[in-house]
Amino acid sequence: MDEQARIMQALGGVSLAGHSIQGGMALPPPHGHDGIDDGRKQDIGDILHQIMTITDQSLDEAQAKKHGLNCHRMKPALFSVLCEIKEKTGLSIRGAQEEDPPDPQLMRLDNMLLAEGVSGPEKGGGSAAAAAAAAASGGASDNSIEHSDYRAKLTQIRQIYHTELEKYEQACNEFTTHVMNLLREQSRTRPISPKEIERMVGIIHRKFSSIQMQLKQSTCEAVMILRSRFLDARRKRRNFSKQATEILNEYFYSHLSNPYPSEEAKEELAKKCSITVSQVGAASLSQTQWLVSNWFGNKRIRYKKNIGKFQEEANLYAAKTAVTAAHAVAAAVQNSQTNSPTTPNSGSSGSFNLPNSGDMFLSMQSLNGDSYQGAQVGANVQSQVDTLRHVISQTAGYSEALGGNTMYSPHGLNANGGWHDTTTPSAVISPTEGPGSVHSDTSN
């Protein structure tokens, strides 16, 4: 703050020095508030008046006078006297010892910018730093995929930051050069020690670095905001659309025997769901795939935990699936009859669970002609048809007619409730001990 005043004074002195001499009147020393009496006020008034009356002509005159003064034979002597006087006053020394201690605030900002990858080395190390910082704050999951958006924004901030920084630097340099030139020129008429120039440069630099600090501060704020928003967005839960849930549920219940969608299946589901889940902003495919994985993880665990609760849902989707698939199956049946049902039932399915009716649904519905699944259709048509008949009958008022517990059992689950090491599931609806309360919901 003090510096600024001093700069202004110095600069003012630079540009006006020549003129104020005119009236034989020097500016009062900047310090010394003591005794601003009327007389001095009067002086100031005079000075102001003189300033106001400066004209081009007077400027030219001043220039001429200055030149004259420079050429005066007494000038060197006068100059040395002035130097001596100035030396004695010791004005110039003051402030030279202002070795600016590293501002802790600035250091903090610098460190943070470095850690966030905003400042520091370009792309290479920078992104690594960013990744490291992100990994430190987040979890294992936020590696590359989910970070792309965040990174893009961070890069944006980084670019702006660097551009601005450069601008400031350039301005600072320009200004410094300008002032130096002025001072150098002035040094011919008044004594200016190199130390003084140095001090001036220091002042200018400090001034500009304080501006830079503001830039850094606002950059930090921007990063923080970006960060919090990003994290919030991650934390915030958005329910899937009804359609998406529908699709996922259909897959889940039709693959109850092995509800572990392959990468391709996930992709397929993600694609189908992303149409409706797109509210998540720029949801990339990989992101939606991630959501699908989450969903299946949650679904599996919750289904297993409380199968009873999901019975209704299971039935609902089984029925739905069946109805939807009925036509397809019918077609398949015809196909298999007209063509040959020779497709080897084992096919390539090695250890893969045999698809139940639902599996087929997917093969028709989702994978849409996936050869590997499709091949099994023919092979299993017979049992499928049976299954379907059963299920369809349920559609029209299930539960009551059949004792209320003819439901989809967790046929994929083994005794432990594990899915993974199960024996080949019996792809049929068996009224195996309806876990817990097989409360037949008669309403619909």
Add this chain to the structure above:
DNA sequence: CTGGATGATTTATA
């Protein structure tokens, strides 16, 4: 406002 539903995250495990 509350409790259940549900998507997301974290931790443990094979």
Add this chain to the structure above:
DNA sequence: TATAAATCATCCAG
């Protein structure tokens, strides 16, 4: 590394 299980955080119907 994928998944299970536990837990967190938010949504939402009642």
